[in-house]
Amino acid sequence: MISLKRQKEYYQALIAKDSQYEGVFYVGVKTTGIFCRPTCSARKPKFEHCEFFTTAQQALLASFRPCKRCKPLSHPNQVSTVIQKLVEAIEQNPEKRWKDKDFAALSIDASTARRQFKKRFDMTFVEYARARRMGLAIKQIRSGESVIETQLATGYESSSGFRDAFSKVMGAAPTKLGKMHLLKASWLDTPLGPMLAIASEEALTLLEFVDRRGLEREIERLRQKTKSAIIPGRTPPIDSIEGELKSYFKGHLSQFKTPLFLLGSPFQLNVWDGLQQIPYGETLSYSSLAAKLGKPSAFRAVANANGANQLAIVIPCHRVINQNGELGGYGGGLTRKQWLINHEKQHRV
Structure with a gap:
């Protein structure tokens, strides 16, 4: 049973389309009989018309049917068939310089490809394809091929055009690749x-x-x-x-x-190693972790190192909480942190 306080929290996340709540809850709309994920773009119902669930299965068992717009039974932001088809086409021929007719041959609109790649990868399809060609160029140059041979193999007729494209993606000219x-x-x-x-x-x-x-x-x-x-x-x-x-x-x-x-200072590396020693399904306070590391007065520095972790879940900084039992901070959002803690407690042996 979800508490009224938590239901109100979920409703605010629904109104804000907060992506940090993806997978945390689903909302059934009593007036339509449909259930959605938190980020659904459909018009938002009134609070009294909502019923909240922690799993899609619960919503289905309550007789709600999945929304056709946000598709709550699939992963959020799952790769579209358009992106899948284009990425596969790039891998089949990474040297290719794409033109409008190439999109037409795949029955894909060029503007659709641009928009979907921008949303997914924060780069257009052309930028993605160019970056893929440059990755191939690096491999060829490092295997001993000359810059001019690599330029031609990746579809560039002009040496200046190849150099400019390479520098734009890689941040340096092809001749400086060794560094x-x-x-x-x-x-x-x-x-x-x-x-x-x-x-x-x-x-x-x-x-x-x-x-x-x-x-x-x-x-x-x-x-x-x-x-x-x-x-x-x-x-x-x-x-x-x-x-x-x-x-x-x-x-x-x-x-x-x-x-x-792991890229960090000796102190950070020590903290991250300590995080990996916290057993699955358990939590530890920042001060307790500092004491275990032999730095009992450095709990603030431990908290900062915890926040500098760049390998979420794998290095389990989500297992560290405040001394009073509150969650503390988490770069992925406190809702995800609570979900991860509950998930591990549920599945620990």
């Missing part, structure tokens, strides 16, 4: 909303909910500290963490094994 690293970024759908994963070929470097405040600054700091270019794509660690997250959200996994690359 650069390459990271790849991909969206991962989860029941609590989409997450952004960034990784090298060897390790995961960032995992955050895409609506986290300040995420763009985090990504820029990561790029500068690692002297890396970040482009769309997949790597083995991204494939690994995607599979592990699916198992985690089903309650089948309590410890992640995807290799991690």
